[in-house]
Amino acid sequence: MAQLLGPAEIRGLAAELDVRPTKKLGQNFVHDPNTVRRIVELSGVGAGDSVLEVGPGLGSLTLGLLASGAEVAAVEIDPVLAARLPATVEERAPEAVSRFTVLTRDALKLRADELPAPPSTLVANLPYNVAVPVVLHLLAELPSLERALVMVQTEVADRMAAGPGSRTYGVPSVKIAWYGRARKVAPVPRSVFWPVPNVDSALVSFERAEKPASSVDRDSVFAVVDAAFAQRRKTLRAALAGWAGSADRAGKLLRAAGIDPATRGEQLTVTDFAAIAECEGVPPSV
Structure with a gap:
């Protein structure tokens, strides 16, 4: 012993x-x-x-x-x-x-x-x-x-x-x-x-545990997370504007992911962030 x-x-x-x-x-x-x-x-x-x-x-x-x-x-x-x-x-x-x-x-x-x-x-x-x-x-x-x-x-x-x-x-x-x-x-x-x-x-x-999404990689999800919390007091539509290319496109991607653009990052689960990352490949015209 x-x-x-x-x-x-x-x-x-x-x-x-x-x-x-x-x-x-x-x-x-x-x-x-x-x-x-x-x-x-x-x-x-x-x-x-x-x-x-x-x-x-x-x-x-x-x-x-x-x-x-x-x-x-x-x-x-x-x-x-x-x-x-x-x-x-x-x-x-x-x-x-x-x-x-x-x-x-x-x-x-x-x-x-x-x-x-x-x-x-x-x-x-x-x-x-x-x-x-x-x-x-x-x-x-x-x-x-x-x-x-x-x-x-x-x-x-x-x-x-x-x-x-x-x-x-x-x-x-x-x-x-x-x-x-x-x-x-x-x-x-x-x-x-x-x-x-x-x-x-x-x-x-x-x-x-199992990863929350199989069709999106970790780095893509983490990029969304970093952007969402870089300006905690802003809505996701505003906080993700740089990541998405514009606030308007951020709003469209959020809605495509089933998330209210007026939500703030601290309300989302990791599964929510993965859903947003999955929508990144949506054509800009969406």
Whole structure:
């Protein structure tokens, strides 16, 4: 059984490596074993699962995931932290060494062929400033990912899981919904991190689902989404004028998609946005 890291071990490792956590890399290390166990439990991973962990840091969550019996590929951008992880696993979970791989990479540039096996689950404590881009990149790059559990800033969690009509519903909400369903499942207290962050955190779960449209590609839908939310207070007829070529044509395309041109973007589902994108190929004379 893996020996999880507590506050003393986290500080000891940081001192050994002369690591001074930086805001730039979003380095706030989890030092509470009970929180780690809860994350692993909520992720649903177990023996035989292939897990991708992003931002393992000093290895707190890594050890918890390995204790579940899963195979873990950890992607760490900090070369100092990445270099220490194998030794931490060997010291505290020697029976799991063969199930662990670490890659020194920027997760935003990770490619599927760099991983030892196609992962089925993403479990991560994500830097708040890149959380949404990382999740979207990995969902696009790794079709094998069926589910995820990510720890992010509470405000980011709200945006990721928001539904139409919500105050926090926007581009991240719609783009993540293209791949499946996100839910905010639990808060995470600041006290479980070192150093203590000045923001609250939450866990977001994700389950992949069928895409909302088979006849239109992701980039076409995302172009409509970006245009619709670029000017949130405008009606879709006005907001999509640049995308469609004119406000008049935007109105015609919206009506062709069965959507009132006076509607605003925050009222639409991802299926609605896909319907608009499908109408893009309608001749300009329509």
